[in-house]
Amino acid sequence: xxxxxxxxxSDSNIPTPSISIEVDSVDFHYGDKQSLYQVSMQxxxxxxxxxxxxxxxxxxxxxxxINRMNDRIPNARVxxxxxxxxxxxxxxxxxxxxILRREVGMVFQKSNPxxxxxxxxxxxxxxxxxxxxxxxxxxxxxxxxxHAALWDEVKDRLHTSxxxxxxxxxxxxxxxxxxxxxxxxxxxxxxxxxxDPIATVKIExxxxxxxxxxxxxxxxxxxxxxxxxxxxxxxxxxxxxxxxSSTEKMFSNPDCQETEDxxxxxxx
Amino acid sequence: xxxxxxxxxxxxDTALNNLHQSLMTIAxxxxxxxxxxxxxxxxxxxxxxxxxxxDDEDLDELEKVIDEKSLHILAFFSPVATDLKLVLTSxxxxxxxxRIGDECVGIAKRSKKLRNxxxxxxxxxxxxxxxxxxxxxxQINKGISYWDVKxxxxxxxxxxELSHKSQFLTRxxxxxxxxxxxxxxxxxxxxxxxxxxxRITENLQRIVEEAMLVSIITES
Numbered sequence: 329x330x331x332x333x334x335x336x337x338s339d340s341n342i343p344t345p346s347i348s349i350e351v352d353s354v355d356f357h358y359g360d361k362q363s364l365y366q367v368s369m370q371x372x373x374x375x376x377x378x379x380x381x382x383x384x385x386x387x388x389x390x391x392x393x394i395n396r397m398n399d400r401i402p403n404a405r406v407x408x409x410x411x412x413x414x415x416x417x418x419x420x421x422x423x424x425x426x427i428l429r430r431e432v433g434m435v436f437q438k439s440n441p442x443x444x445x446x447x448x449x450x451x452x453x454x455x456x457x458x459x460x461x462x463x464x465x466x467x468x469x470x471x472x473x474x475h476a477a478l479w480d481e482v483k484d485r486l487h488t489s490x491x492x493x494x495x496x497x498x499x500x501x502x503x504x505x506x507x508x509x510x511x512x513x514x515x516x517x518x519x520x521x522x523x524d525p526i527a528t529v530k531i532e533x534x535x536x537x538x539x540x541x542x543x544x545x546x547x548x549x550x551x552x553x554x555x556x557x558x559x560x561x562x563x564x565x566x567x568x569x570x571x572x573s574s575t576e577k578m579f580s581n582p583d584c585q586e587t588e589d590x591x592x593x594x595x596x
Numbered sequence: 597x598x599x600x601x602x603x604x605x606x607x608x609d610t611a612l613n614n615l616h617q618s619l620m621t622i623a624x625x626x627x628x629x630x631x632x633x634x635x636x637x638x639x640x641x642x643x644x645x646x647x648x649x650x651d652d653e654d655l656d657e658l659e660k661v662i663d664e665k666s667l668h669i670l671a672f673f674s675p676v677a678t679d680l681k682l683v684l685t686s687x688x689x690x691x692x693x694x695r696i697g698d699e700c701v702g703i704a705k706r707s708k709k710l711r712n713x714x715x716x717x718x719x720x721x722x723x724x725x726x727x728x729x730x731x732x733x734x735q736i737n738k739g740i741s742y743w744d745v746k747x748x749x750x751x752x753x754x755x756x757e758l759s760h761k762s763q764f765l766t767r768x769x770x771x772x773x774x775x776x777x778x779x780x781x782x783x784x785x786x787x788x789x790x791x792x793x794x795r796i797t798e799n800l801q802r803i804v805e806e807a808m809l810v811s812i813i814t815e816s
Contacts, residue, residue: 552674579676592679593603 354409381564433506439498441490476504496527655697713782
């Protein structure tokens with residue numbers, strides 16, 4: 329479906345099998361203000377990549393470029409470069425962002441369940457995509473909730489309001505909702521920042537399991553979380569990608585002094 | 597604004613400085629133990645010998661204190677990168693200094709026994725080794741006090757050379773019993789003192805190699 333759409337639109341880009349997202353010399357502006365400067369990175373498939381950096385460094389901006397969430401902001405645009413998913417430039421204005429977002433799910437900082445039942449929350453994306461087969465919907469809801477490690481906790485109250493769930497459960501519900509439409513990529517913008525340590529651990533365990541099926545890109549302010557969950561880490565500062573390497577390397581022996589200063593808490 | 601040497605969290609800096617102070621205390625106490633032990637041996641100074649033995653408890657205690665302070669930093673500040681290396685290196689170095697202290701106690705105890713025998717002229721053979729060792733020990737401790745990797749690096753060949761010299765001394769001492777069959781027991785004590793100097797040199801080599809893993813130079 330979507331991949332074919334993308335591939336049809338792709339003419340010269342050759343997909344690299346192990347690379348899921350290729351960010352190629354991206355500049356980004358909010359109006360006159362430039363927020364990203366020549367950012368380039370290759371995000372591998374089925375790995376967790378963390379973006380870290382001080383507030384305002386551009387990590388969430390880049391994350392939101394991947395599924396074109398920034399399109400909703402007036403005058404916000406990629407001004408040069410490309411972001412390719414499976415070789416297709418997703419910044420192309422000819423690409424329908426709705427189709428893109430079926431392939432690139434997103435989980436936000438604050439859980440945002442819809443004002444409807446748990447079941448309807450997960451089924452929402454499928455219904456939007458035109459799926460009408462109730463058996464298929466029910467099966468997908470169960471699969472998604474199971475994947476999100478929530479099924480056992482909610483299976484007896486699927487038709488009650490999602491607002492009745494705890495914060496951690498709501499966040500896992502949002503993950504279930506995102507994966508129900510079977511995206512390839514899952515973007516997570518500080519998914520645990522509003523959660524207690526136990527709920528955080530559950531989300532982190534979930535991320536480890538989900539990476540077998542999805543490519544995960546996660547923005548986090550929590551250094552320990554980055555070391556616990558991610559395979560690769562990108563450190564951003566003032567709109568520039570300062571360093572991008574394996575998480576182990578970055579947190580034990582970073583190449584750049586700025587990275588060292590940031591991760592050791594020496595930036596004031 | 598970047599500040600390369602101080603943490604945003606002042607308590608973290610305080611804890612790291614505190615740990616470093618303890619590390620330097622054990623380092624200088626070990627250095628002092630060597631001076632006292634060899635002085636006691638060469639000058640037949642009983643007070644110096646007794647002080648080395650008595651001070652060893654301080655070294656043991658300091659090693660524990662450094663372990664505790666390091667654990668506190670690991671638990672409360674979750675250090676990474678250079679900070680983590682500094683903490684782990686401090687733990688390892690404190691153990692090495694403590695072992696140097698144990699060797700010094702060994703030298704002191706054997707020096708005490710030597711007092712029971714007629715003086716041996718051969719005891720003077722350890723003096724040049726000690727002089728080089730003491731000089732290098734001071735330079736190493738100074739390098740570690742600033743985590744000055746470059747100054748430590750240039751000491752490695754000198755330590756290697758000293759290691760050969762101290763091995764040669766032990767071999768030389770081991771040949772003495774044939775020449776002095778009447779002073780077997782005294783010579784055996786001297787051989788063990790030579791062996792201790794050899795092990796102290798080895799420990800200093802390990803200390804330098806370990807400290808060099810802290811690959812950046814930080815201000816004290």
